[in-house]
Amino acid sequence: MSLPPLPPLLDETLRAVTRRYRLPSITAASAQTQRPSPATALALAIEQARAAMVHGEVPGEALKRAFVEALARMVHQAMRAESGDPAFQAMVLRHRAAQVREYASLSAHADRDRRLIHATVNAIAHPARQQRTLPGRQREALAQLHASASSASWTELYDTVPRLLDMPEIANEPQFERGLTRLVDGPELQRLRRLEALAADELVRQYVSLWDRHGPRSGSSTAAAQGSVSQQRGAAVEALAAQALEALARRLNETQPGLASYRVVTSMRVPASIPASPERAKSEWDVVLLRHAEAVHETAAWDVCLLVEAKASVDAATTDFPRLLRGLRLLAHAQQHVAYSFETQQGPVSLNGASLSALTTDEAGLTRAVLYCSDAPAEATPRLLSAASRMQLLSADASLEFASSLTDKQHADSRDLEPVWHQLLESPRWAAVLNQYPMLRQVRGLMVHTEDLVAAINGTAQNGRPPGHSVE
Numbered sequence: 025m026s027l028p029p030l031p032p033l034l035d036e037t038l039r040a041v042t043r044r045y046r047l048p049s050i051t052a053a054s055a056q057t058q059r060p061s062p063a064t065a066l067a068l069a070i071e072q073a074r075a076a077m078v079h080g081e082v083p084g085e086a087l088k089r090a091f092v093e094a095l096a097r098m099v100h101q102a103m104r105a106e107s108g109d110p111a112f113q114a115m116v117l118r119h120r121a122a123q124v125r126e127y128a129s130l131s132a133h134a135d136r137d138r139r140l141i142h143a144t145v146n147a148i149a150h151p152a153r154q155q156r157t158l159p160g161r162q163r164e165a166l167a168q169l170h171a172s173a174s175s176a177s178w179t180e181l182y183d184t185v186p187r188l189l190d191m192p193e194i195a196n197e198p199q200f201e202r203g204l205t206r207l208v209d210g211p212e213l214q215r216l217r218r219l220e221a222l223a224a225d226e227l228v229r230q231y232v233s234l235w236d237r238h239g240p241r242s243g244s245s246t247a248a249a250q251g252s253v254s255q256q257r258g259a260a261v262e263a264l265a266a267q268a269l270e271a272l273a274r275r276l277n278e279t280q281p282g283l284a285s286y287r288v289v290t291s292m293r294v295p296a297s298i299p300a301s302p303e304r305a306k307s308e309w310d311v312v313l314l315r316h317a318e319a320v321h322e323t324a325a326w327d328v329c330l331l332v333e334a335k336a337s338v339d340a341a342t343t344d345f346p347r348l349l350r351g352l353r354l355l356a357h358a359q360q361h362v363a364y365s366f367e368t369q370q371g372p373v374s375l376n377g378a379s380l381s382a383l384t385t386d387e388a389g390l391t392r393a394v395l396y397c398s399d400a401p402a403e404a405t406p407r408l409l410s411a412a413s414r415m416q417l418l419s420a421d422a423s424l425e426f427a428s429s430l431t432d433k434q435h436a437d438s439r440d441l442e443p444v445w446h447q448l449l450e451s452p453r454w455a456a457v458l459n460q461y462p463m464l465r466q467v468r469g470l471m472v473h474t475e476d477l478v479a480a481i482n483g484t485a486q487n488g489r490p491p492g493h494s495v496e
Contacts, residue, residue, distance in 0.1 A: 033276055034276065034330065037477075041479075041480035043472060046469050047406055047465045050068065063408070064408050065093075065097070066417065070457065070458060073091070074461070088445050092444070093438050095417060098414070099441075102418060103427055120428050127228045137213075137216050138216065148169065149167070151167075169185070172184060257336040264399060268478050269311050269332060271478065291310065292368045293366060294307045295367075298358050304350055306354075311332040311334065314327065314328060330395065331393055332397055336398065339410075356380065356381055356383045360377050396470050399475075410463075423441065423444060426438075
């Protein structure tokens with residue numbers, strides 16, 4: 025089933041809105057770039073290779089040479105001491121040093137291990153429980169146990185447990201004894217003690233310093249503050265997008281005097297009743313324009329007209345795009361003759377299954393049904409290589425080995441990077457990188473600035489407003 029035709033005002037608005045984030049074709053991009061950066065040169069080489077393969081051709085030696093030389097330049101650039109990429113430098117250090125790899129592996133479990141340790145210690149030595157213990161060496165040991173856990177002094181905590189186990193008061197409390205034994209014998213405390221010991225290693229300290237330069241550590245107050253700022257930015261963009269669509273809904277309703285056929289909802293959550301797996305799919309849509317539909321089984325229902333996602337940056341939209349596509353496929357599994365209840369900020373809303381099942385992920389379907397909205401300025405020189413593709417290229421084993429040779433001041437031949445070229449052309453794991461430029465163009469083609477959307481709404485309404493209606 026296909027979606028019904030868009031109302032003329034909405035169709036005109038989507039056609040008229042300026043797409044300031046749009047990327048040129050690769051031919052135009054190549055012509056505009058006289059001295060490309062390594063990342064741009066890589067994007068051009070990758071897209072030329074993809075285009076050759078689409079036409080059944082094998083990318084030639086000259087293209088391979090251009091790719092590996094650009095990748096070598098990008099690795100050199102990322103390894104610069106002052107202006108390089110600390111995240112990549114940390115990856116190279118992890119690749120080179122066993123103790124850094126061990127530290128990184130243990131760090132992956134650390135948050136969970138700390139939570140389990142704190143829960144066990146609180147069950148035994150919470151300050152409120154300490155107050156119920158008579159003053160003396162048992163209370164002092166319990167206080168030290170709790171203080172060690174609170175300060176992440178894992179070796180000190182480990183050394184405190186035997187003292188408690190030797191106390192007759194604990195021996196007479198089987199629950200305490202079991203908890204302490206589980207604490208000292210469990211893998212969580214062993215991992216945290218090893219992590220504590222490794223933290224003193226010089227290479228590990230260098231590794232941690234590089235990650236700190238890259239950004240605040242997960243769980244830190246700085247990371248929490250940045251997360252709060254990002255949420256505020258996202259909420260602000262979402263509010264601007266909602267205001268724009270509210271204006272569009274009013275314009276659409278003005279074309280049908282006496283009828284309120286269009287409305288806007290926000291934070292629309294996908295119900296579990298849609299018969300498909302929601303795994304890794306978008307489960308909540310930021311702003312949605314709805315059109316009144318015929319009742320389904322005597323239930324007042326609405327059709328989806330436009331799905332809008334608010335993003336603070338182009339990179340955020342690019343990262344989100346695979347989830348968005350999976351979200352559309354999830355909605356398209358709706359049964360045509362069923363009305364589905366969605367929760368929104370405006371309360372429950374019933375959507376027509378036929379409208380949802382008609383959603384598609386082909387270019388035409390996306391163009392008429394989806395917008396990314398942002399208030400970020402368009403870059404003077406857009407990046408042609410996505411952040412995710414850049415990191416996958418840099419984190420390939422051959423790239424890390426090449427960077428290790430640079431670190432050791434050894435000769436590094438760009439031909440050593442040829443395995444990355446072959447992976448790009450042959451491995452399914454590299455398909456997203458191979459197809460990264462078409463995806464970037466598609467995402468950025470769906471992206472509009474909130475000011476441009478408002479201008480297009482006002483402009484099309486001015487051009488096609490019904491008689492007797494003024495424009496705000």
